[in-house]
Amino acid sequence: MSSGAAGTRPVDRPAVSSISDAAIHPGWVRITHWINVIAMFVMITSGWRIYNASPLFGFTFPPAITIGDGIDGLPGALLWHFAAMWLLVVNGITYVTLGLLGGRFRRKLLPIRPDDVIRDLRAALTGRLSHDDLSVYNTVQRLLYAGVIAAGVVIVLSGVSIWKPVQFQEITAIFGGYDAARFVHFFAMASIAGFLLIHVILAILVPKSLRAMILGR
């Protein structure tokens, strides 16, 4: 049992450092992040199969990289899409609520100044961007994370507009109607897929960041 004396704390290592060591990514960030990975994977791959049934552009996605079963894969893909939708929405609301109320978004994602974005982008492209302190996001990361969170909100709202265009007609109207909401939904998916490509490459290039997102430190 501790004596309770102030002298029991090592003088060269203030108590707060052990807290910050463990808190690069607190448990709720890691849990919601990895649940989101599963939900996004199912949403995107089943969404591609649903798109194939009624393409917006002159191409379809290879069935081998989509999920879904049944005639043309559509019924199965819809079931997967709506099942993962609940996971994505409940998990997303949890992450965004805790991020806003607990001040994480303000601390980690702000400020985003255009000058800093240009400076950090230049440094990143010339291999001079430091990853020494994983607890601080550079401005390019901040922009990408804030952007993908915003894209997450848009993809859910445009999805709701397509799913229940009568019940949620006010939301559908914000996107300019059912047909426009389909395009918004598609482009939100494309931005998230584009983000993911860069994000996963960076996570592989800086493996200690991946370790921190799994173990917290």
Ligand code: HEM
């Ligand atoms: C296999 C896929 C993924 C891997 C390997 C991965 C990996 C990581 C890693 C390592 C970090 C920490 C970055 C750092 O400390 O510098 C991170 C943070 C983050 N990732 Fe991912 N990620 C994946 C998928 C996703 C997806 C699908 C999304 C959203 C669409 C996403 C959104 C984010 C966000 C917003 C953060 C910042 C979280 C915060 O600090 O609150 N990631 N990811």
